[in-house]
Amino acid sequence: xxxxxxxxxxxxxxxxxxxxxxxxxxxxxxxxxxxxxxxxxxxxxxxxxxxxxxxxxxxxxxxxxxxxxxxxxxxxxxxxxxxxxxxxxxxxxxxxxxxxxxxxxxxxxxxxxxxxxxxxxxxxxxxxxxxxxxxxxxxxxxxxxxxxxxxxxxxxxxxxxxxxxxxxxxxxxxxxxxxxxxxxxxxxxxxxxxxxxxxxxxxxxxxxxxxxxxxxxxxxxxxxxxxxxxxxxxxxxxxxxxxxxxxxxxxxxxxxxxxxxxxxxxxxxxxxxxxxxxxxxxxxxxxxxxxxxxxxxxxxxxxxxxxxxxxxxxxxxxxxxxxxxxxxxxxxxxxxxxxxxxxxxxxxxxxxxxxxxxxxxxxxxxxxxxxxxxxxxxxxxxxxx
Ligand SMILES: Cc1cc2nc3c(=O)[nH]c(=O)nc-3n(C[C@H](O)[C@H](O)[C@H](O)COP(=O)(O)OP(=O)(O)OC[C@H]3O[C@@H](n4cnc5c(N)ncnc54)[C@H](O)[C@@H]3O)c2cc1C
Numbered sequence: 001x002x003x004x005x006x007x008x009x010x011x012x013x014x015x016x017x018x019x020x021x022x023x024x025x026x027x028x029x030x031x032x033x034x035x036x037x038x039x040x041x042x043x044x045x046x047x048x049x050x051x052x053x054x055x056x057x058x059x060x061x062x063x064x065x066x067x068x069x070x071x072x073x074x075x076x077x078x079x080x081x082x083x084x085x086x087x088x089x090x091x092x093x094x095x096x097x098x099x100x101x102x103x104x105x106x107x108x109x110x111x112x113x114x115x116x117x118x119x120x121x122x123x124x125x126x127x128x129x130x131x132x133x134x135x136x137x138x139x140x141x142x143x144x145x146x147x148x149x150x151x152x153x154x155x156x157x158x159x160x161x162x163x164x165x166x167x168x169x170x171x172x173x174x175x176x177x178x179x180x181x182x183x184x185x186x187x188x189x190x191x192x193x194x195x196x197x198x199x200x201x202x203x204x205x206x207x208x209x210x211x212x213x214x215x216x217x218x219x220x221x222x223x224x225x226x227x228x229x230x231x232x233x234x235x236x237x238x239x240x241x242x243x244x245x246x247x248x249x250x251x252x253x254x255x256x257x258x259x260x261x262x263x264x265x266x267x268x269x270x271x272x273x274x275x276x277x278x279x280x281x282x283x284x285x286x287x288x289x290x291x292x293x294x295x296x297x298x299x300x301x302x303x304x305x306x307x308x309x310x311x312x313x314x315x316x317x318x319x320x321x322x323x324x325x326x327x328x329x330x331x332x333x334x335x336x337x338x339x340x341x342x343x344x345x346x347x348x349x350x351x352x353x354x355x356x357x358x359x360x361x362x363x364x365x366x367x368x369x370x371x372x373x374x375x376x377x378x379x380x381x382x383x384x385x
Contacts, residue, residue, distance in 0.1 A: 001303040009071060012053070016075040019044055025080025025255070029349055031205045037161050038205060041081055045072070046116020051086060054240075055094050059110035065306030066091065066240045070247035070298060077251025078258070082356070084206055085121075085158050087244040087364070089113055092237035093120035093166045096183065100225030100233045105185065112163070120185075121162040122237070123153040123211055131369050133168075138213060140169040140182060145220045147184060153211035155363070159195045160207055164188055167213070168234065171227045183224040183233055192216040202359065203352040235314065239305055241364045242317035246298040249324035249360040253291040253331035256350065260284055260335035263342075280338050287331040294323035315378060322370040325360030332357045 005013075023041045031038045045051050054069040055061025062068065073086045094113045097105055112118025129135035138151025149169050159165060164187045170179040186193060194212045225233045261284065264275030274280055301316035332354045336343035344351045361367045375381045 020076040020079035052114025060114040067302035074251040078254040158206040159209040246320040246324035249328035253328035256335035290327035
């Protein structure tokens with residue numbers, strides 16, 4: 001990993017900034033107010049090749065890696081356009097289907113995921129399992145050639161506007177009778193599948209949904225990869241998810257700090273810009289350092305992942321997600337403080353972003369579960385739960 005970004009990556013950053021920057025936070029805010037998805041920027045970024053930059057070239061992708069996809073999301077979020085579906089559709093679903101999908105599944109889904117014309121949500125979380133995804137109860141049983149799925153999911157992002165959901169269910173091993181996770185592509189219009197939007201107190205347009213699967217019948221080819229290999233297949237998606245969540249947090253932190261720096265450079269209440277007071281300058285500088293450190297860990301995680309160092313990438317992805325969420329929450333909080341009363345107005349739009357930034361502390365894996373992982377795997381401490 002070089003600390004000097006290549007010309008291609010620098011050019012990609014600039015190109016993303018041109019597109020996402022022409023929309024900016026004002027556009028995101030308008031979509032949220034109107035209760036609609038940010039379709040225009042999504043489509044334009046898809047057409048430009050940004051959304052599928054990590055997917056294989058033979059299916060319309062850019063043939064690059066998670067580093068590039070994270071760079072795209074970071075830069076868009078830094079422009080005030082945090083496209084959360086990038087964490088799910090091209091990063092989790094695109095990666096899993098590229099690696100483990102059949103040729104027919106790849107042909108059916110990857111070109112659309114790459115240019116943004118198709119969107120796939122991802123559903124693992126369940127009400128009774130929560131952070132303990134070993135405990136999920138959605139089951140898939142065989143009925144002839146078909147699969148029949150029953151269960152419930154919660155907090156699944158973007159379902160109403162997705163073409164399908166990549167669902168994690170459990171199948172029974174015919175030999176041992178044990179349950180194991182498996183992945184299924186569930187088209188949104190499938191009979192027996194219903195979803196309901198959860199009212200959230202975060203401002204966002206994608207929406208979070210509860211899913212109800214009641215005797216949902218899927219053809220044999222809805223299964224992605226092997227039922228036996230599902231743990232490895234899952235982590236093929238979950239590590240990119242953590243890296244992308246870190247990217248969105250880093251970008252949002254950069255957005256908040258840039259806005260705060262602009263404000264304190266010009267706002268005067270004692271005859272000089274308030275940014276001249278160390279009481280404001282130091283915490284902003286400190287938050288900037290924290291965001292930069294988180295960004296470095298995110299880039300390390302992405303590099304390890306793209307180099308096939310899956311185990312080391314897993315540890316780094318957890319650490320990056322943790323560090324980026326904390327840095328971004330701190331950056332937003334300090335940006336609000338730096339704006340005084342304006343920090344709490346609708347016009348400046350910062351206070352509502354704080355709730356958005358806090359998603360990173362809970363999802364896709366909570367702060368506590370990352371600390372559990374690091375305590376156990378990095379420090380070799382006994383498992384505490
Ligand atoms: C905005 C948003 C979008 C999401 N999108 C998706 C999505 O698209 N797909 C999807 O599948 N899921 C999604 N999720 C779900 C998310 O991954 C879960 O909310 C998260 O994993 C935590 O699960 P939980 O909410 O059930 O909390 P719980 O598991 O009930 O945990 C509650 C609290 O207890 C803590 N805790 C639990 N166990 C331990 C322990 N052993 N040690 C210490 N502390 C512990 C947790 O850290 C947390 O602070 C989303 C969530 C949100 C909020």
